[in-house]
Amino acid sequence: MNTLRKIFLFLFILIMAVYGCETIKSVKQIMPIKEYEQLLLGRLDANYIGTNNCLSSCHYHDKIRRDFEASTMGAQMSEKTHLPLVNCESCHGPGSLAIEEITPEKVEKDAAAGKQTACKNETFINLKALPPQAQSLMCLKCHAENASFNLHNWNTGIHAVNDVSCYNCHNIHAGVSLITKRKDVRDMCLKCHQTQAAEFSLPSHHPVMEKKLTCTDCHNPHGTSKEGLLIEDTVKETCTRCHGEKEGPYAFEHADVNDECMACHSPHGSVNNNLLKVSEPFLCLQCHHGHTTTSDAVTKKSKGAYYTRCTDCHSQIHGTDIPSASGKGRFIN
Amino acid sequence: MRKIIFILISLLFIVNKVYASQEEDDQKMLEELGIGQEAQAAYKFPDIKPEAELMLGYRFVGVSGSKKAFEYEYLKDYPVFDGHLDFFKYPHRLRLDLDFNNNKDYQSDVNYAYGDLLLTRWFDTTFYHNLDNIELIDLDPSSLNYEVDIKDSDVRYGVITDIHNAMLRLKTPNFPAHLYLKILYVMKDGKFQQRSLSGSGYFDNIQRTTQERDIDWTTAIYEIGANSHLGHAEVELAHIDKRFDVGMDEALFDNYTANAFRSAGTFPHNQVSELKGSSNLINIHSNYNESLVASATFSIKERENEASGAKADIYQGAGSLQWTPLTRLSFFMNYSHIDVDADNPATASITDINGSVTTYPGSVIPSISKTTDTFSLTGRYNPETGVTLRAKYRYENIDRDKAADWGLQDTTRKNTFSLSAGLRVIKGFDLKTEYIHKAIVQPSYNNEPDYSDKGIASISWIPAAGINLLLNYSIAKEERDDLYFSETRNAKDRNTKTENLMGSGTFQLRNNLSLTTSYAFIRYKIRQDIVYGDVASTDNDVPYNEMAHVYSASLNYIPIDKLNIFALISQTKSTVEFIPGSQDLLNPVSIASFSKQKVTETTYRLSADYECMNSFSCSLEFQDNNVNDVLDNIHDDNQDGHAYIIMLSLKKKWL
Structure with a gap:
């Protein structure tokens, strides 16, 4: 954060405050x-x-x-x-x-x-x-x-x-409290967002249909500066409200993929474990070349190690602070 | 920056106090003139009797096989209770909701307000997540390398997630200036399966390991802020602190054999680092009721990893503008700028359990710093009543620093165009369509396309009273023709196709009987060139297919006024397959078998609620879930499971 930016911010707020004070008593247009x-x-x-x-x-x-x-x-x-x-x-x-x-x-x-x-x-x-x-x-x-x-x-x-x-979404005459009850939010949203209702029924999903979490835990239906009405400024900030262990920054980053959780995950639901968009190992093979396939005398055993779930070994895939055995950032440590 | 925020918050309240005093003087003048007194006398807080509800019951559960049948339920017999209280006696307003299923699964929501001066809300969500113990398959136990070490056989895993969300808001008397405090606490406590690589930790001795790991993690976010309106503008200032604590479980330690890079020893692995961060935030927006409405957000964030010292400074500025020149025509503009300045340590080392440090030669790849600018412009036009046309253009530019070190593009530019139309054909029949085209210049990752096209169509129809039908279909295609792999560059093509079909119908068959049915079809297909370390040629057009069918039908029947019956059956069928072409990959065991799966999940639910007497009601709820791994493939990670929950309860209402 450089000094110029701080000065700019301070001046902007000051100008807005002075302007606001000057106009606070003026008559506002209604519509x-x-x-x-x-x-x-x-x-x-x-x-x-x-x-x-x-x-x-x-x-x-x-x-x-x-x-x-x-x-x-x-x-x-x-x-x-x-x-x-x-x-x-x-x-x-x-x-x-x-x-x-x-x-x-x-x-x-x-x-x-x-x-x-x-x-x-x-x-x-x-x-x-x-x-x-x-x-x-x-x-x-x-x-x-x-x-x-x-x-x-x-x-x-x-x-x-x-x-x-x-x-x-709001029924002003529904009762004394105008705040939508937390337990009622899901049904209200899914009345329109029925595709998401189907996604929440897939084998891996956040527990929204079970009423443990609800839509407003991640979304602000009243509007945000970002697409998807996310409750925070970015996808990563929204996810790491609960998944803080994956936020970073780390010494060994997964390039800048970690900034965009949805590169690998479908947050509403997926047919794959851990809300993965695509099952392992194909998920990783989309961007990375596979390990050796034939060098171990075509034993099925090497395939068992190299082509089941990549994250069995690369278990710190979101980022890590200690190097792998070779000193590199392979997320194996 | 914190000092500036503090000064501005103080300024906000001082200014408001001055104007509040002026308004009091004005009010005195109005009272002297006799204006406004009638309305003041007219207001009287109504007399409302407290309302309460209490439910007591017992939950019986049964489970066999994988607990994934009820992934998010703590499967143990337990007494249950629910409570609800509404208490309104001015100036106090209290609402309380409590659902208690067991000691690892409960929710509460408490709202309390004192007049217009204080508002508080605290809700807690605690639930249990049954986690898999995935079996590592040893395909050839006689072979020495590629061994499997299972240290957690038959251990059942699960983690309690406890989310506390509290808010306190104070308002200045007689003026809409607010000071607030928000706290979010997310605690995770339990055991999960930690799979890792042991042996030497390198290719010369690969040993896959699975073991138990205890966690006690806490993510805490504290936000303090103030907001008020200043004439034509409203301002909010906030400071946010964020912490992630790991408790006692920072890393696991295990013995490793020697390799070419380090000697044998007991080294840490799967370290989870503590993190801290802070944000300062300023929001400003103009009055919504003008033809030109603007909002702006500025934030400065700092994140630091306490284990390695890696840092990230994030600056964000965002603005939006709505212009409504005519009732039938509006324009919406959004702009955001995010600048991430990441800084990681230059070298890598590891400390074994005795404090001996191994420092590796060479430097760590520097983290990527980047600037992302996003601009979008949307136009909305209503040529006729019931007809809405929208056009949107979105431009995103990402500039990366040190991208070449990662084999990524320095700059990626994304252009998205969309057109949509909404049409009310006749009353009760609505049609919506949308077409989206996206073009990415220099995509950075292989799963980003050069081009994508998406079409969406939905129909909502009420053909007769009591019948409500909805049909939604979307199809998306992506194409990419210059894939990049770090070691092999002859892979080129990737294309994907995504289809979603969703249909639902609600039928009011009789006054006391309704039926709701739904069906969803989800398909995701990829065909892509992939490469392997030791295969010279590219494996071209490798197909990967996912498919899911979700069926659901529910019936609500009220045979007599006091009896309400609900029944539901739903089923999800999903399949995944990945079919590599190279013969090396298909023999003696196909690598496709590690990801091929076919799973069916079926749910039956029945509940009956009967109002007995004097505001008492009793209810029975039954739910049966079954997960069936249809293929029973020993190489995949799916397991069969069956579980049921029966709950008997008695409820009393006080009105």
């Missing part, structure tokens, strides 16, 4: 372009009436209201926190038209008849029919400021680019 504003604002001829007016005579949504108010958003959105208030109309649009024909008398009469008084739901924003980008923007208008910073690369992440919206 990137006008059409999204129109989609997400709802009926312009309707007025906001507040959650109490929405739900005072409708107990159909009581549990949803309770769960929401007890959730992180509900608990954080009290007036004293100075954060933007979130209520039913923040997402569903202004509600005056939906209840304009509902009177206390009608509600009372319906209740006496044992039925629920219906709102004009068609006057709300049809959230399910919005384009995926607009669906996500509905959430991002608040979650652009995100405590966990996990949306840092959302916009250019593969999910966003491929029209996956927040709604595909």
Whole structure:
């Protein structure tokens, strides 16, 4: 790390901090372009009436209201926190038209008849029919400021680019906690990623189908700067979160193959032991010439030594710090 | 750099405190004007009764043959319990999940929040991995060289993996600035098979050995950071420390006979080195709700091997930009730069158990330092509702230092083009296609192609209510025409073909009965020239084939409201074959027999859950797994195994 780079980084952060402080109180645009504003604002001829007016005579949504108010958003959105208030109309649009024909008398009469008084739901924003980008923007208008910073690369992440919206994975009215339970993550991901589900059924696999590990142990579905939505900056850094013994650096490296675990391994599953993409010895013979085949009087014994599993002898194939018997880095030691 | 990060974190909080104070003044002004009080009065944390669930039961297991039948289950009879608790009483919010299968297999997930000021999460995953004891085959016990030394006959291996993941986040009152601490602890404890080469450790006396190895490894990652928003930008700063500790098991020691390079002695082998590292990270992104959205990441990482002193310094800069000029048109740009500066010791030596050092003449091949730049640009266009077109170009350039010492290319350039289309033909019928072409200039490794082409097509169809069908097919081909081997240069061609077919269907047969079926076909074929040390000619177009069929069918039936029955059967059939052409390699025993395999794995599962009375329910779960090595080839490493798990449990809910 040279001094120039440190100075560059420091200056960049300083400039961003000064710029940020200067603009912190300025009014922000709500949506990137006008059409999204129109989609997400709802009926312009309707007025906001507040959650109490929405739900005072409708107990159909009581549990949803309770769960929401007890959730992180509900608990954080009290007036004293100075954060933007979130209520039913923040997402569903202004509600005056939906209840304009509902009177206390009608509600009372319906209740006496044992039925629920219906709102004009068609006057709300049809959230399910919005384009995926607009669906996500509905959430991002608040979650652009995100405590966990996990949306840092959302916009250019593969999910966003491929029209996956927040709604595909998060059900905001599922209950009090909005964090997806660890034990539910796998099924949520495999609903779409069914090829990976088949790979996890191959003889060698990470224990995802067994629910010991889950997709988010390696992937960040909210977007990363790398392809594959890996949780770390590189494949190697992701794998060595658990397989630290293979990270290195070592005195004897396997060239730079060790940086790219997927040159030899299929992380979701494989028909070969140890998640190998190709079985040994062919795996190694793709790049390395084989040992002698005929010099030992064509005994099958030399073949038994040289052509079973290469890693029986080259057992430190990810790298080593002590030399082989000949003093070279053959990963035999 | 750590000092700079510390100063910046402090600055972030000082700045936020100033603005938080200003906001408080503004709020006082609003309150004086009577604005906002109505909403404040309206908020009241709802009264929610705690909800809890407790399950107690017992698990019976039976196993014969290889424990690979349940590779990730600790196969021992054990009492089990599960628990779940939701407790919400403002300002406390607590969620607790616990699954305990046995002392080597349990999971917990605890979330606790205090208002909006503190948020914690801790989850633990502990599981047992049954590992193989692979038998080394001695094809001719009468021969002296190429001996086999089996020191661990009949030892059963397994390792417990214990993953602790904890997070604590503190928020400043009344302002979204956060300070957080994350800890990841991965511990591996148990025994695994260590195969190695003993004898002299050289060609003059080859002896393959297998023995038991105890491990107690820990990987620990600590991250402390802060983030907040600064107007149009959000900033996060973090410092990460990483350690890998091996406990007492750094290396094995064994006796070696003399060879041309060193005298006989007791030398270490299969050393696992302790590692340490640190990272400093800065993330910045602009507000997401603008037509131009940008994010940037800078990180500086250091890694050091404590045994040999090998080092790597890694600098990374990454940026992304989204531009949405029109609702129907967006562009996404990603750029990353990774600079790895690796430094390994110049010479090699080994110290025997008595402290005697053997230093080898000649230098160690220097590690490769490299710079990788990656740029990608994606355009997305929606000409009509239900139609999405995407085009992507990706360029990657790798510049290696000291590549010639390894027989690698100094520079490798990868160009990837892809086109994809998504079409909603009618409501409930979606079609997606994608074509990807990749061209690599000066590929470094033989398993990298010069060119590759991949096509993907998928159909999702809901023909009627209660029927959901999915079909996905992909095919990829790779070609390479200038293979490189370190000693023989006449090998040229390699081509591969990968096919995946996946189909699934869900059928709601009746209101209380649903059926889900799926089938997957995976095929990977390689034809490649390979070379051997003592065979003058190249073995041309050697085929290597892998194939797997995965079948699954499950039934969910609710005959009465209180009874839920689930049944599943699945089977995976896999084959691998490698067929060299040279007659030398086929007699008297074919080297293909060492890798040829045909394995069938079958799973049966049945569970029934019955709600008895007063929130009590009882359940029965049965699972039977069978691994069958169809070929029973003594030269491969597959073993037959059969195991079952039966679990009886009683559950009580408190709502």
